[in-house]
Amino acid sequence: MKSREKTIRKNEIQLLEKIKESLDKLNEKMEIIIDLQKQEPRSNIPEQLPDALDVMTLLSLPDHLRKTAITICRLGRATADEVAEQTKRARAVESAYLNQLVLMGYLKKERVGRKAYFYVEKEEK
């Protein structure tokens, strides 16, 4: 009887974890959609997009994005996981901020397999 209860509880926990994971993913997507909507009026004039993430630009960013942007400057090229490790914020949060910085034109994004890498700009050799 006890072992049955245990299995049920285990299944419940697994289910909750799955729900949490889905919610995280959903949250991430929502953030991107919200950002996209915010960016829309500006997307008609692509030549106005900034191309450099210099210190003066860093200064002009809101606090939450500045922290993410500086971390990328420091790491060079990193995943949302790696940024989250440095900033001690949740991965989903950093992922949303990083995507927002990509939309704003400050960062570039590259997919390698399942991982997404963010970087400022590749050094010309």
Added chain:
Amino acid sequence: MKKIIAVHSYKGGTGKTLTSTNLAAIYAMNKHKVALFDMDFRAPSLHAILNVRNAKYWLNDYLNGVCDIKNVIVNHSDKVGSNLYLGLANPSTEAIREMSAKDRKWEMKALGRLLSLRNTLLNDLEFDYLIMDTSPGLQYSSINAIVSADTVIVVTTMDISDIEGTKRMVHELYDLFEKKTGIIVNKVPIEKISTLEEREKLRKQYEEMSNLPVIDVVPCFCDVLRLGGNTIFSLEKPEHPFTKILREIAAKIEKL
């Protein structure tokens, strides 16, 4: 603990270079491996103070991406009898003009190169301290140095315009980058702080007045001016009160 320190000020002529050269010498004398960089590309001065004329590459070249930082570093240890290395700024008018005409994209790459110094200097080349002497005020090269540093030391005079500017700079710039900051109030008339108690009292007064972490207040010594800035004071006069105060400041910065 390994550290990158930027020495900055709101106004010019407050004693940044004097502070950074002496701090570097003091840490080097304490058996640390120290790199002292002249990041004041608008008015380079380290080559003249330490009479180094044989640099093949400058920090300008490193930031321009034409050489490795190893090519820039000049070993100055023999001259001072301790582990002191230098990175110099190109003093030619042509280089100064070129550095002041850089665009945002260049500044972004320069920031990347400065940030990567943490790895190459502190880890690969095993330096304990990197001290960067910067240009006064809010300039690209200075803010780049501040962003790449762990600790920022601001040297100010008692001048009200200097104190107010420093206050604004710290709260509106350094705080945004979450930097550890320490203020040194320099050139205080000696009669105001002739005893240790008076010095501490004035330090606290400045701290309360400016709402800034004031490390210390330093008296104005004519002996410092007499040397004409062509040497490192603390090496020349290790027993002088100025050197002793700077040694105390160096110890406080280590703990910041």
